[in-house]
Amino acid sequence: MLSYYSQLGLRSLRRSPLLSSLMILAIALGISASVSVATVNHLMSSNPIPHKSEQLYYVQLDSWSPFEPAREPNEPPDQITWTDALNLMEASAGLRQSAMASSGAVLEPSDPDQNPFMVSLRLNFSDFFALFDTPFLYGSGWQREDDEQRAYVAVITRAMNDRLFGGENSVGETITLAGKPFRVVGVLDTWQPVPKFYDVTVGAFNTAEDVFIPFYMKQQLELSNGGNTNCWKSPDGEGFEAFLNSECVNYQFWVELPTEGDKAAYINFLNSYVEQQKQLGRFERPLNNRLSNVMQWLENEEVVADDAQIMLYMAFMFLFVCLVNTVGLLLAKFAGKTPEIALRRAVGASRKDIFIQHMIESACIGILGGLLGLLMTLGGLEAIKQLYGDYMQNLVKLDLTMIAFAIILSLLSSLLAGLYPTWRACAVQPASQLKL
Amino acid sequence: MNLSRLEIGPLWRALLRNKVGASLIAIQVAVTMAIVINSLAIVIQRDAMMQRDSGLDEDNTFYITSTGYANDFNAQVSVTDDLSRLREMPGIVNAIQINAIPISGGGWSMSLAKTPGDDVETTNTAVYMVDENALETLDLSLVAGREFTPQEIRWRQPSQPNWPSLTIITEALAKSMFDSANNALGQTVYIGDEEPMTIIGVVDQLQAPWVGWSNLEHSMLSPENMAFTSTRYLVRTQAGQRDRMMLEVEEMLSSSQSGRIIRDTTTLTETRDRSYQQHEAMITLLLTVISALLLITIAGIVGLASFSVQKRQQHIGTKRALGATQIDILRFFLLENMLISGVGIILGTLCTVGLNIALVQWFHVTPLAWYYIPAGALVLIIAGQVAVLAPAKNAASISPAMATRAI
Structure with a gap:
């Protein structure tokens, strides 16, 4: 079922390439900005000697x-x-x-x-x-x-x-x-x-x-x-x-x-x-x-630089805007699918099925956005390194924690963004589109 | 104009029917506004910081370090020798030995008092140990008083704690301590609690080594050469000769004496770039965020507006069939966007002020000037109108015949 819905989701994304790429790009931009800046902050505030730091x-x-x-x-x-x-x-x-x-x-x-x-x-x-x-x-x-x-x-x-x-x-x-x-x-x-x-x-x-x-x-x-x-x-x-x-x-x-x-x-x-x-x-x-x-x-000693923290706030607000953006676009996209949803409902899909199907479609956007975002994060960190020179050379390494953070963040973000549009999609009545 | 007839009423009702879509745009506009305005304010502040002048002829100045390591290395002989060779080189305006480089990040500071004693009010200043060639090398001009004479220059030995009896200070320092350059001239200041130094001259401008320091314009010159094994020379060249002279000077110093290393030849321009690198980087990052954010918001508006046009095709067709002109339809969508942006901007003003208060509170950012808010609002209104233009044109081109379709 999962793979079937994923296929449906990807097919649906392909059907409106412009809207889909806009959503994926928005998530990717938000993720890469947040993860690049979070990486710097994470390393600045990391524990350099965890096994002994309290002794x-x-x-x-x-x-x-x-x-x-x-x-x-x-x-x-x-x-x-x-x-x-x-x-x-x-x-x-x-x-x-x-x-x-x-x-x-x-x-x-x-x-x-x-x-x-x-x-x-x-x-x-x-x-x-x-x-x-x-x-x-x-x-x-x-x-x-x-x-x-x-x-x-x-x-x-x-x-x-x-x-x-x-x-x-x-x-x-x-x-x-x-x-x-x-x-x-x-x-x-x-x-x-x-x-x-x-x-x-x-x-x-x-x-x-x-x-x-x-x-x-x-x-x-x-x-x-x-x-x-x-x-x-x-x-x-x-x-x-x-x-x-x-x-x-x-x-x-x-x-x-x-x-x-x-x-x-x-x-x-x-x-x-x-x-x-x-x-x-x-x-x-x-x-x-x-x-x-x-x-x-x-x-x-306030080793985490103020600028890094300011950028962190800015980046997360940026991600928020990207998410709001995605909610709007998903809403538009799912609304465009109303006839299809009504048809599926009419031939027996339950609300739960429609819900799962569209959450998976949102997750597809999240995963694609997250992967693109990770690639862009590498670029972002390289840019930070170039911009800051020696000062940042030890602070721009993407570790496993941050990669996991990026994937989870993009998945969560897209699911969150997909929630309301999906709920609306579920509300479509089977009869509403069957007039013709 | 027929604004009263113009669809404000129906517009609101239409908006209320599509509450979610409209609020999403309004929220985007609000948060975008908060970020854009606050970021732009930081960018402008940082840029102003970077425009400050060090006082030096930066384009034609470089410095070089000589570190002696041989057991028989004689610092005093080496410095005297190096300086006279440097000053003879064609292409060099003048050169000095100096303990610290302006705007480089590392240097000496001392506190000065108007009266001796340890529990008195003091003013902090950067100290530059230089000889009688300082004014020309550092590109300083006298505002009052005179330069050092060669006889007034002493030798400072390593770890020697006391100070010469004369000093030249910057106009900014003179103003901080004595209100004006002329008042400062001839006054005695006390360094390290009780050692008196007489102010014999005041120069226009020379920045301290620390660009983030609140007393950046406070500098004093102390008339002395240093008998230190590791020392720096600051060289001012004739216009355009810097890069050539750097190589020649390095070559000359390396070959003139053994038992030392010549290192870290650096231009003042590189030093400035390095000292302001974090600010430069912050500016670039924030400008990137601002542009990406505006693009995303515009794209979002285009997307949602297109969707709403598509959804309302029949409705628009009906309006056209009932006599609305293309201009009316165009205006409807532009006005709708203006209303949504307006709500966004009201909300955005609150977010902007809130974010600014947080930034001021937590990160000691300078508070926002009021005019940033209307300026930012205007930019977002224009961006919104531009974004909605294409979908609105599409809407306007919907044929009245759409009204008859599929009902």
């Missing part, structure tokens, strides 16, 4: 000026100071934790045919890799002792390994970074969390860093500040050390707390830490420490 917490401490908050109304700064980063690491009060920062340096390849080039650096502690479950292609992260001993060790990305070592296992090889020889201890497999949640300060959708080295290298090699540096007062004294030890914030801090109890204990720890710092004349603002899990932090 990883971003730490904020209110070390800001006594005269004004870091951000209105009374928000603590979004990063912490060097001093606090080291103190929290030393206390080691969570299961795993890592302070981190971004920087850059010149890498001199050992192959003399390759020119030196700039690489982006992430400075972090050994826990970083276990904290975020980074995938390793070769080797592993460095050990805790390496942090303390300020060992010249590095983890490089797969892309960097391809560039420097032609994709071979480079564990044990040496790279020259900022003029110093670093031993490669691990090569990451492709790792691009979207959003790049562990540091969103200069863009939540940027590409992950090229090279990871121990946090203390910041001091050891006097590496420059990457990302944002915010200060509410000038450093006391001159030179790199004074700048490091200033009240300027440029560091991020993540801690893993598996249970609610751990979280409560960590909040207590932070509060007592700040109280103790107050004794030293720092932290002049009232106690205002924050722990945010991954999704809370992304929400807090």
Whole structure:
């Protein structure tokens, strides 16, 4: 029965090609607009580390000026100071934790045919890799002792390994970074969390860093500040050390707390830490420490761009117009079929049969519109990628969820659109058209 | 004109008989109007944003980064050397070392106060560290005061926290702090709480690095060269020479010294495009939505009107047989559409305002100016009339003989 009705539906669509293609096109346009924009929003608001996102917490401490908050109304700064980063690491009060920062340096390849080039650096502690479950292609992260001993060790990305070592296992090889020889201890497999949640300060959708080295290298090699540096007062004294030890914030801090109890204990720890710092004349603002899990932090930092959300609303309203349009056209189409419906009723089709037949005809439009819409979505996403450039490159991948969403959305939309016209079709009296 | 005789009454009754078809059109018109007007307002705002002038001679300016990595790399010698070579090159108007590039997205900001101390009112500004060649390179002209002299330029060492004692500021910053350029001249401002800087000059316009910043026009010049291993040069070329000079400068800097890399040669035009890329993209997307939406709505009107003409063939034929002229029939359908659109526009005005309130509330969009609504309404009325014209013409051409068919 289903296949018979589908055939009837498709035949009916062929009978008025202009009207049918208009309906299919309207559904397709609505679907492609909604699904393209929804894909971007979906990826912007996706959970980058679902299995652990509720156990990883971003730490904020209110070390800001006594005269004004870091951000209105009374928000603590979004990063912490060097001093606090080291103190929290030393206390080691969570299961795993890592302070981190971004920087850059010149890498001199050992192959003399390759020119030196700039690489982006992430400075972090050994826990970083276990904290975020980074995938390793070769080797592993460095050990805790390496942090303390300020060992010249590095983890490089797969892309960097391809560039420097032609994709071979480079564990044990040496790279020259900022003029110093670093031993490669691990090569990451492709790792691009979207959003790049562990540091969103200069863009939540940027590409992950090229090279990871121990946090203390910041001091050891006097590496420059990457990302944002915010200060509410000038450093006391001159030179790199004074700048490091200033009240300027440029560091991020993540801690893993598996249970609610751990979280409560960590909040207590932070509060007592700040109280103790107050004794030293720092932290002049009232106690205002924050722990945010991954999704809370992304929400807090508003990583989903306003423009993307505006486009989402516009796109769904656009789909709505397309649907209203389709309702009107279906109404016209089914009305044109009145004699046929009356005839079918007269030869024995029940209202239910007519209902099913026309809902299936509507579904045919939905499926055709959905398929065309999916094709157009690919075009739409490509257009978004072209328009936005690098910013969107990690945000325009159509995944299975979105494909299913597109099909279901178009099917539902067309069935919804078909409901009223079908009801009207069912109301046709068998006798009404049999006059002649 | 015979409007009173004209079918307003029968028209309404006809419409009421086909409530659903008419409401579908009215709803489409209403939602289309809300989206089109609000989108267009955003497009116009973004476009105005993109038209703002950075102050630079953008078409003839580029910048290039030099990063030293050799252990014996001497930043101070390198900068002095590079600058004198750059300034000697034919085709170059002037060149400077600079800590940040206007409208590029990355830079330094500081807050300035009129009195020293830590609990005082401050004004935020972008800081550009430049030497005495800044005005010509950045294409700035003095509104008041004077330029820096070569003797006033100092060297800033890495992590050096203090500031020189002189500054030149933009007119916008002067107005924010001292109401006018002339008032600002000779005044002392305090940077980083207590260090005094005297304003010796005011320039017309120079934008900060952040195009989304509310203080975009606030910039100050600090007279210093930087002894940093990684540094940028901003180069202004003679008209039309930019692309050629980019290659020559890259070549010259790369070959003049070893132990460093020369990278990221970028034009100001590229920088502008990148900084405004999201706005440009938004404009394109919204214009696409607007056009698609208008097309869909027009197509919908054509479809439904054709259907209604087809359904009313006998009726129209009867009217024609009873003496209605072709013009009467045409007018009937145009007027019918006008009425439906009218209802749609009343509904649409509510939707437009509602959507605008939501956008303002949630996304800090600037509220709509009132005249967008009548303008948008007019566009939709015209679109509706155009759409209904073809079906209405078909209706008008129905022969009176149709009246006799199949009754």
